[in-house]
Amino acid sequence: DSGVTQTPKHLITATGQRVTLRCSPRSGDLSVYWYQQSLDQGLQFLIQYYNGEERAKGNILERFSAQQFPDLHSELNLSSLELGDSALYFCASSVGASGAYEQYFGPGTRLTVT
Amino acid sequence: GENVEQHPSTLSVQEGDSAVIKCTYSDSASNYFPWYKQELGKRPQLIIDIRSNVGEKKDQRIAVTLNKTAKHFSLHITETQPEDSAVYFCAASRGRDDKIIFGKGTRLHILP
Secondary structure, three states, rough: OOOOOEEOEEEEEEEOOOOEEEOOOOOOOEEEEEEEEEOOOOOOEEEEEOEEEEEEEEEOOOOOOEEEOOOOOOOOOOOOOHHHHOEEEEEEEEEEOOOOOOEOOOOOOEEEEE | OOOOEEEEEEEEOOOOEEEEEEEEOOOHHHHEEEEEOOOOOOOEEEEEEEEEEOOEEOOOOEEEEEEEEEEEEEEEEEHHHHEEEHEEEEEEEOOOOOOOOOOOOOOOEEOO
16 A cells, blocks of 8 residues: 555546546655546656645646645546546656656546447 | 657566566666556556665665666566566656656556
């Protein structure tokens, strides 16, 4: 158990809908990262927050947005969902702001868009 | 932009043999290189990392080597065992003030 929690574990929804994925980092960690992992694909970095502020942006679509709250939990919002958004979404946390710290991954949220 | 290339994408080795996975990076300012292992259906976990002030690091059957001149680093697993079967991701970061870039992963199969 990494100490990072993600809810829900599974999510099934229809195209065009909007969903929110939630992540709670390890105690003491200030950074939260979001990744998308499609079948047979690597880890696509989406976005990073550090202590409530957006820190780095990766290949995140405009239909996706995220935020980190004062209690450091983070939410990833996916809207106007398409079939291709079906994937495993991981969040990870680390103690520091940069990429030079170990990242602890949550168990992931499996999103299925039908 | 920054890029990390990882090869091979799939690797099959006989149990007991060694496995080597190679990565190259584009940003010469990169100075932190972690390796993550993701077993089937599980989350990625850090298995070893190396910083640019050393050329090699070992942890039991796992070692990582770094060649800063050539901008490549490799993961070596010796005496492979069935539990080594997983997807391995390399990554690179410039450390302070910078994000981390992951390679596309290598699926390692350990054959009985």
